[in-house]
Amino acid sequence: MHNFGQRPRRAALGGYLPQRRRKASQSFETPKLEAFDRLLKSTGDREISTTMAFVQGLNIALRDKQVGPRLVPIVADEARTFGMEGMFRQIGIYAPFGQKYKPVDADQLMYYREDQSGQVLQQGISEPGAMSSWMAAGTSYSVSNVPMLPFYIYYSMFGFQRIGDIAWQAADMRTRGFLLGGTAGRTTLNGEGLQHEDGFSHVVAGGIPNVRSYDPTFGFEVAVVLQHGMQKMLQEQVDEYYYVTLMNENYSHPDMPDGVEDGIIRGLYRFRSSWVSVLGLAIVALLLLLAAIGPKNVALTAEIAEGWQPIFYMPEKAKDVWGDALAAGYAKRDATLPPMDIYAGPALAIGDNVEGMREFIKPHIALYIGGMGAKGKNFYHNVATKYGYGAEADRIQELYLAGDKDGAAKVVPDELVRDISLIGSREFVKERVAAFREAGVTVLNVVPMGATTADRVKLIEELRELV
Numbered sequence: 001m002h003n004f005g006q007r008p009r010r011a012a013l014g015g016y017l018p019q020r021r022r023k024a025s026q027s028f029e030t031p032k033l034e035a036f037d038r039l040l041k042s043t044g045d046r047e048i049s050t051t052m053a054f055v056q057g058l059n060i061a062l063r064d065k066q067v068g069p070r071l072v073p074i075v076a077d078e079a080r081t082f083g084m085e086g087m088f089r090q091i092g093i094y095a096p097f098g099q100k101y102k103p104v105d106a107d108q109l110m111y112y113r114e115d116q117s118g119q120v121l122q123q124g125i126s127e128p129g130a131m132s133s134w135m136a137a138g139t140s141y142s143v144s145n146v147p148m149l150p151f152y153i154y155y156s157m158f159g160f161q162r163i164g165d166i167a168w169q170a171a172d173m174r175t176r177g178f179l180l181g182g183t184a185g186r187t188t189l190n191g192e193g194l195q196h197e198d199g200f201s202h203v204v205a206g207g208i209p210n211v212r213s214y215d216p217t218f219g220f221e222v223a224v225v226l227q228h229g230m231q232k233m234l235q236e237q238v239d240e241y242y243y244v245t246l247m248n249e250n251y252s253h254p255d256m257p258d259g260v261e262d263g264i265i266r267g268l269y270r271f272r273s274s275w276v277s278v279l280g281l282a283i284v285a286l287l288l289l290l291a292a293i294g295p296k297n298v299a300l301t302a303e304i305a306e307g308w309q310p311i312f313y314m315p316e317k318a319k320d321v322w323g324d325a326l327a328a329g330y331a332k333r334d335a336t337l338p339p340m341d342i343y344a345g346p347a348l349a350i351g352d353n354v355e356g357m358r359e360f361i362k363p364h365i366a367l368y369i370g371g372m373g374a375k376g377k378n379f380y381h382n383v384a385t386k387y388g389y390g391a392e393a394d395r396i397q398e399l400y401l402a403g404d405k406d407g408a409a410k411v412v413p414d415e416l417v418r419d420i421s422l423i424g425s426r427e428f429v430k431e432r433v434a435a436f437r438e439a440g441v442t443v444l445n446v447v448p449m450g451a452t453t454a455d456r457v458k459l460i461e462e463l464r465e466l467v
Helices: 004-012 033-040 050-062 086-090 127-138 164-172 201-206 219-235 261-266 295-304 315-332 355-360 362-371 379-386 390-401 405-411 414-420 426-438 453-466
Strands: 071-075 149-155 178-182 211-214 241-245 276-278 341-344 347-350 422-424 443-448
Touching (some): 050 219, 071 127, 149 219, 164 201, 211 219, 219 241, 295 315, 315 379, 347 426, 355 422, 362 405, 379 390, 414 422, 422 426, 443 453
Parallel strands (some): 149 178, 211 241, 347 422
16 A cells, blocks of 8 residues: 655655765855965964864855855864864754763863754764765765765874775765865874874875875965865865865965965965975976986986986086086077076085084985995996095995995095085075075075974075075
């Protein structure tokens, strides 16, 4: 016997057979980038992390009348670690029966508030459960014709590296949403063991065709990616999801340069036109940057590339070693190409008593001169020889290939280390910078020798004063 009274309800639910929609019947206009203006400006003396920038951006989006009710923040158990506890009061934690107990933090401003209309999904210590909730919310546009946009933030190791198969499943299901790997970086959580350390999640993410992955350095990059992703997934209904790695380290963030939005989304943009840049803190947009030291490769670099990055660059000897090769390449260079930038990568330490830090560079030099090739087939050995250290290079190679790496490092000449680095007093460094400039170097891609991020940034700032 049929119960025909159920037909209207069944029709409202989409019919008798389950079906998946390619697109929801409704799209939502997402906030423009201007809505995230506070994240596009310099933080000045205030230091924040990219994790904090994400949380600020999410809060801005939550206040949008159209998009806000559609957003689903998800955390497994680390809401306070990621600075999301403010959402407990703002939008509440979803609980089907509301608050049934008095939380232990009830006396705090941002207490653990559960609500039947809450939006935050607090999953407890269950990364697979949180991921499943994320997929359910991210596919609701298809299953239930209710577009949602979930944001699941977690220790980055617990995403692509621990439950990678589920990430593939999410892609197959055409899930839309953001996965946010907090604490990104191989050495971020040393104290908690290797299972917490993310070293290759972007490599894994890159193998999934409809995943867009980003590793932003600055708050404005986070804002651009968030706005772009929301527009693509909620407004244009594109079947992709976004993976963004975040950091808990605090540092100051600059203003967003003009016109870089498209470059951020593509993954490469010119951050600053400057003679001095720092490895890992700036993105320099080069179409082709080649590291070459052999004569033929150097000549080819001068012919076709926008930038050349030699190793162990000694200003006083550079012309003798590479001058002919560079001249041969320049002679064939297309006139439409811009002048080639020359990058040098000296180690940097500034102070009255820092000369001892030159010893830390010697093992690195010994590795290249001694270990990067057999006798007669090592380009780095050849460079050292042309610098006038042939006998020392022979001895370094002999010891290194025999397994005596420490002995090889001790043979590295003090003068060589001094002349290829920027380690010494302010006066010494200033003189060496002038020597690099005079030799034709256009960019110093320095390696600051500081114990902390703040120390390294301070060294860069001090170097800028000397340039």
